Amino acid sequence: MVEAFTIVLAVGSSRHWSSAMAGVGAGLVALAGIVGVAGPALVGIPIEVLRLIVGGLLLIFGLQWLRKAILRAAGAKALHDELAIFAEEREAAALAPAASGFDSYGFAISFKAVLLEGLEVAFIVVTFGANRGEIPLAASAAALAVALVVLAGLAARAPLARVPENAMKFAVGVLLTTFGVFWSAEGAGTSWPGGEAALAPLLLLILAASLAMVRDLRQRTQTAVGSA
Amino acid sequence: MIGRAAIAVWSFVVGEDWHVAVAVATSLALTALATATGLPAWVLPPVLVLAILYRSVRAGNRPAFSRAPLGDAPSRNIR
Numbered sequence: 001m002v003e004a005f006t007i008v009l010a011v012g013s014s015r016h017w018s019s020a021m022a023g024v025g026a027g028l029v030a031l032a033g034i035v036g037v038a039g040p041a042l043v044g045i046p047i048e049v050l051r052l053i054v055g056g057l058l059l060i061f062g063l064q065w066l067r068k069a070i071l072r073a074a075g076a077k078a079l080h081d082e083l084a085i086f087a088e089e090r091e092a093a094a095l096a097p098a099a100s101g102f103d104s105y106g107f108a109i110s111f112k113a114v115l116l117e118g119l120e121v122a123f124i125v126v127t128f129g130a131n132r133g134e135i136p137l138a139a140s141a142a143a144l145a146v147a148l149v150v151l152a153g154l155a156a157r158a159p160l161a162r163v164p165e166n167a168m169k170f171a172v173g174v175l176l177t178t179f180g181v182f183w184s185a186e187g188a189g190t191s192w193p194g195g196e197a198a199l200a201p202l203l204l205l206i207l208a209a210s211l212a213m214v215r216d217l218r219q220r221t222q223t224a225v226g227s228a
Numbered sequence: 229m230i231g232r233a234a235i236a237v238w239s240f241v242v243g244e245d246w247h248v249a250v251a252v253a254t255s256l257a258l259t260a261l262a263t264a265t266g267l268p269a270w271v272l273p274p275v276l277v278l279a280i281l282y283r284s285v286r287a288g289n290r291p292a293f294s295r296a297p298l299g300d301a302p303s304r305n306i307r
Contacts, residue, residue: 123240185272188269
């Protein structure tokens with residue numbers, strides 16, 4: 001959501017705030033619709049099947065996040081740079097044709113940013129919420145997180161460049177992968193020793209292995225650059 | 229329209245490396261098979277998932293693993 005905030009800020013400040021905010025509103029309504037439709041549909045599925053499907057999807061999704069986070073942490077992929085994104089979006093907004101009334105460019109860019117960035121949040125809300133039968137609670141927590149990002153942005157009146165976004169994405173990748181492994185294995189019929197208490201050592205294992213991969217990749221990258 | 233939506237969902241969930249999705253599905257099938265035969269199958273998922281992650285990370289940065297001379301610096305895409 002930090003990136004969506006940056007894009008909306010860039011579009012709103014360089015074009016029309018009203019159109020950008022209309023795009024944000026439309027994006028949030030679309031996201032609420034997705035959660036509202038997908039959530040209840042998933043809750044009706046038997047828990048074992050649900051855990052297999054949701055755990056598997058969460059695992060695939062989490063592994064993609066963790067892979068990117070490891071590559072970024074090792075310096076093999078560029079870090080997320082909110083100031084660069086802000087400058088790039090402002091430049092693109094300035095080059096787009098000017099609008100006298102409703103600014104369709106500002107609306108479309110804001111809508112797309114909120115929808116695409118928010119889909120990741122909606123996915124996590126639906127999967128975690130459905131697994132625990134607590135979609136309203138998960139959705140409320142996500143709404144609170146969005147509100148915090150907006151409040152921090154309003155206070156800063158600038159892109160949230162100091163939010164440790166890469167570290168947060170690394171942590172989220174570890175969490176998604178951990179819960180994905182746990183639930184998908186249960187869905188496949190396995191019982192974990194100690195039940196839910198197995199989550200803690202599982203999380204530590206995935207975290208330690210991920211950090212080891214960062215260290216290994218960093219050394220390999222330095223060696224490869226050195227020998228080039 | 230439906231085709232485009234399916235492609236969008238696929239790229240959203242599966243992402244850049246489709247091998248991960250295939251490997252995850254295979255690992256879950258192996259886990260279910262091991263469970264059905266009465267083995268302590270809980271050991272399998274963490275081991276397999278870490279192997280999948282390692283392979284995916286390697287695939288994401290081949291130059292570092294192949295030790296081939298680098299033509300460019302590491303990728304600098306902003307997003």
